[in-house]
Every structure is written in structure tokens, then in C-alpha cells.
Amino acid sequence: MGFLMPVILAAFVCGCTATSKDTATQEEERPELPVVTLKTVDTVLKSAYVADVQAVKNVEIRTRVKGFLEKIYVDEGQPVKKGQLLFKINDEEYRVMLSKAKAALSNAQAAVRATELENARIKMLVDKKVISKSELDVAAAKLTADLATVDEARSTVQSAENHMAYTSLRAPFDGIIDRIPLKAGSLLEEGALLTDISDISSMFAYFSFPENEYLKYERNKNTGTADRNVTLSLSDGSSYKHAGKIEIIEAQIEQSTGSIDLRARFPNPEKLLRHGATAKLYITSAADSVILVPQQSVFDIQDKSYVYLVDNNNTLHIKSIVPITRLAHNYVVKGSLQPGDRILYEGTQGVRDGQTIKPVVKAKAALVALAK
Numbered sequence: 001m002g003f004l005m006p007v008i009l010a011a012f013v014c015g016c017t018a019t020s021k022d023t024a025t026q027e028e029e030r031p032e033l034p035v036v037t038l039k040t041v042d043t044v045l046k047s048a049y050v051a052d053v054q055a056v057k058n059v060e061i062r063t064r065v066k067g068f069l070e071k072i073y074v075d076e077g078q079p080v081k082k083g084q085l086l087f088k089i090n091d092e093e094y095r096v097m098l099s100k101a102k103a104a105l106s107n108a109q110a111a112v113r114a115t116e117l118e119n120a121r122i123k124m125l126v127d128k129k130v131i132s133k134s135e136l137d138v139a140a141a142k143l144t145a146d147l148a149t150v151d152e153a154r155s156t157v158q159s160a161e162n163h164m165a166y167t168s169l170r171a172p173f174d175g176i177i178d179r180i181p182l183k184a185g186s187l188l189e190e191g192a193l194l195t196d197i198s199d200i201s202s203m204f205a206y207f208s209f210p211e212n213e214y215l216k217y218e219r220n221k222n223t224g225t226a227d228r229n230v231t232l233s234l235s236d237g238s239s240y241k242h243a244g245k246i247e248i249i250e251a252q253i254e255q256s257t258g259s260i261d262l263r264a265r266f267p268n269p270e271k272l273l274r275h276g277a278t279a280k281l282y283i284t285s286a287a288d289s290v291i292l293v294p295q296q297s298v299f300d301i302q303d304k305s306y307v308y309l310v311d312n313n314n315t316l317h318i319k320s321i322v323p324i325t326r327l328a329h330n331y332v333v334k335g336s337l338q339p340g341d342r343i344l345y346e347g348t349q350g351v352r353d354g355q356t357i358k359p360v361v362k363a364k365a366a367l368v369a370l371a372k
Contacts, residue, residue, distance in 0.1 A: 034345035035310050035359040036297070038337055040289045045325055045332065049207040051232065051281040056265075057173055057199035058275050062191050064166040065089060069186045069194075076179050080171045080197070087194055091167040098160035105153035112146045119143055175199040176271070203266045203273045205232065205244060207281050208259040214249070220285070230264050233280040240279070242267045291337050292330040293321065296346040305331070308344035308351065310359055316344065318353045 067089040074086050119139045125131045178196035182188070209217070232240035244266035253260045264281065266273065297307050298321070305323055308316040323331035337343075344351065345362050 030314075030356055030358045031347075031351070032358040032360050033347045033351070034362040035342050035357075036294065036345045036362055038291050038293070038339060038341045038343060040291055040339045042286070042288045043290065043292070043327065043332075045285050045287045045327060046282045047213070047285065047325065048233075049209070049281045049283070051205040051207040051264075051279045053232075053273055053275070053277040053279055054204045054206065055175075055198040055200045055275040056202050056204060057175065058196060059172060060196050061086065061169060061194045063089065063169070063188045063194065064190060065094070065163050066190050067091070067093065067167065067188055069182055069184055069188055072180065072184055074177050074180075076177060076195075078177045080175060080177055082171055082173050084171045085168060086171055086177070087169040089167040089169075089188060091164055094160065094163045094167060098157070098164055101153065101156040101160040105150065105157050108146065108150040108153040112143070112150055115139070115143045115146045169194065171197060173197070173199050174201070198275045200268050200271055200274060203268050203275075205230075205264045205266060205279065205281055207262055207264070208254075208257070209249075209262050211253055211258050211260065214253075214260050216285075217283075229284075231282045231284075232266060233282065235278060240266065240273070242269075244281075287324075287332060287334075289334070290324070291333045291339070292327065293323070293333050293337065293343070294345060295326075295329045295331065297343050297348070298323070298331055299348045307337070308348060308353075310342040310344060310357070313356065314359050315356045316351055316353060319343075 069087060070090045071088040072086075073088070074080055074084075080086065119136070122131065122136050122139045126133050126136045175197040178198065180195045182192070182194060188194075230244045230246060232244065234240055244264040246262055246264045248263045250261045293307060298305050300306070305321050307319050307321055309319045310316060319337070321331075321333050321336040323333055325332050342359070344357075351357065
């Protein structure tokens with residue numbers, strides 16, 4: 001019995017030593033990883049939309065008469081003023097037409113004068129009962145026909161003058177001339193396209209709004225909290241320095257896409273924006289009591305987003321989240337996470353659900369993530 005006691009004591013000591021070593025090994029196996037504590041913030045969100053930029057006025061300059069293009073008075077890309085002469089079509093044929101029309105009018109007017117004199121003579125004879133009254137009725141009918149011929153001749157003259165005027169094509173408003181595909185001497189058919197002219201003093205940006213965002217915008221507008229000011233980002237990534245304003249919303253929602261088209265107007269004093277350009281349009285909106293989750297804390301599995309929650313025992317638990325939008329280097333989350341939750345800041349690739357870690361509080365990282 002005296003021999004067994006040292007053996008049992010030695011075994012107990014060894015067992016305790018082994019347990020202590022296992023605990024120490026487990027502590028060493030727990031990785032040190034950064035953790036942030038989430039909190040709610042009030043921020044401003046920017047929503048981006050693809051915009052189609054168009055001039056406030058953009059019309060085609062087309063011919064209204066046939067003929068040879070005699071002269072071009074402007075160049076491509078040139079600014080022009082309203083009423084400025086742009087093109088001249090040879091008008092020799094139309095001058096001849098106008099001369100004939102004027103001659104026909106003169107003949108018709110002369111015929112009216114002759115008929116009026118004849119009517120006066122017949123009336124005198126009727127009064128003297130030299131001839132019957134029916135002769136006067138015939139003369140009056142002839143005068144009516146001659147007067148109708150004069151009206152027709154005047155219409156022909158007006159038409160010929162219009163054709164003459166159509167040979168000179170002028171700018172309908174102040175604008176910029178587009179490409180001129182035809183050259184002087186070209187034979188033009190009626191309706192031939194000569195160029196386009198664009199008024200780019202200000203520009204329209206058309207974009208589509210999802211129905212749910214449209215409803216939110218309308219509610220905010222009715223309460224006076226909607227921001228009608230919008231900004232543009234150009235195709236090279238630069239920001240357009242002039243803010244625009246939402247002006248109009250279409251009357252109906254497109255059923256196939258569930259969206260509605262909006263229009264914003266932007267000033268264009270430097271003539272930087274051109275008709276047909278594409279850009280990104282940004283609308284700002286206030287977001288109250290949202291949580292910003294750092295981008296490096298989020299990982300995706302089959303098109304769904306997740307983070308690792310860290311509980312009071314420093315054990316990781318996978319948590320599904322639904323980001324509202326992305327803001328700088330953060331995701332905006334509302335509802336799926338709570339203020340005070342601790343999440344794994346980075347290192348999601350090398351951990352698993354249920355694993356215990358040694359949290360390292362990254363206060364600076366959290367502040368940067370929430371402030372951006």
C-alpha cells in the first residue's frame with residue numbers, strides 16, 4: 001500500500017500536467033484576428049443610374065424642295081445664330097415658276113377688270129330695257145368665276161414664293177451644326193438630310209427609376225425631404241461640375257421593366273456635354289440609423305452575403321446579411337445586424353463557423369470603416 005501511493009500521486013501529477021499542456025496548446029491554436037463593434041450612423045447615400053444625355057433641342061435640317069445644293073455657308077461643329085443662312089439650293093427653276101404665277105395673276109386680274117366694265121355696260125342697257133335682265137345675271141356669274149380665278153392665281157404665287165423661300169435654309173434656333181454629309185453640287189431630293197443642329201446651352205439627362213425607389217422619392221418630395229439636385233459622372237470618370245435638377249416624371253410605369261423614366265436638366269455653359277453622350281447620374285438621399293459594414297468583413301456564398309459574428313465566448317457564427325447599397329469601402333446594412341454586434345473585421349478566408357478566436361479590437365479600423 002505504501003508503494004502504491006507514490007505511483008498514484010505521480011500519475012495524478014502527470015495527468016494535471018498533460019491537461020495544462022492541452023489547454024495551453026488550445027490557447028496557442030486560437031488565431032488572433034481583428035474584430036470591430038458595429039454601431040448605427042446617419043449618412044448620405046448616393047444612388048447611381050445610367051443616363052442618356054440629350055440636347056434640349058436637336059432637330060434635323062432637311063430640304064423641302066428638289067434641286068442642286070448651290071452653296072454651304074457653315075462648317076461642321078460651328079455655332080450658329082437663329083435665322084442664320086446655312087444652305088442655298090439653286091432657285092432658277094423656282095424663279096421661273098414664280099414669274100409664271102405672277103403673270104397668271106396679272107391676267108386674271110385684268111380679266112376681272114374687263115368683266116366689271118362689261119357688267120356696268122350690261123346693267124346700263126338693262127336699266128334702259130334694251131336687253132333682258134338675264135344678260136346681267138350671266139355677266140355677274142362670269143365676274144364671280146373671274147374673281148375665283150384671281151384667288152387661285154394668288155395661291156399659285158404664294159406657293160411659288162414659298163418654294164423660293166425653301167431654297168434658303170436657315171437656323172431655327174441658336175445651336176451647333178452637326179456633320180454635313182453632302183457637298184455643294186449634290187442633287188437633292190425633297191426631304192434630303194443636310195445636317196442636324198443642337199441647342200446645347202443646357203442638357204437633358206434621361207434615366208430610369210425602379211418603382212420602389214420612385215415611390216420613396218415621391219413620399220420624400222411630398223414631405224419636403226427629397227433632394228431634386230443630382231450630379232453627373234462623365235464617361236472618363238470625371239465629375240461634371242454643374243449640378244442638375246429633376247424636372248419631370250413620366251405618367252406611367254413600364255410594366256416590362258418595373259421602372260419609370262425621369263428627366264433632369266443640367267446647365268452647359270462650357271459646352272462640354274454633347275447630344276448623345278452617356279453618363280452616370282447620382283441622386284443623394286439621407287439614410288438614418290444604418291450600419292456600415294466594412295467591405296473586407298463580407299464574403300459571398302452562392303450570391304448571398306455573410307459576415308462572422310463574434311459572441312461573448314469569442315466563437316464565430318456565420319450570419320447572412322442583405323446590403324442595401326455600397327458606400328465607399330463599406331456596405332450599408334439595415335435590419336440584419338444590431339448595434340453592439342461584434343464581427344470579424346478581416347481574415348474570413350481562413351476561419352470556419354464555430355471556431356474560437358482571440359479577438360484583437362481594431363478601434364482605428366472600425367472608425368475608418370464607419371467614417372468613410
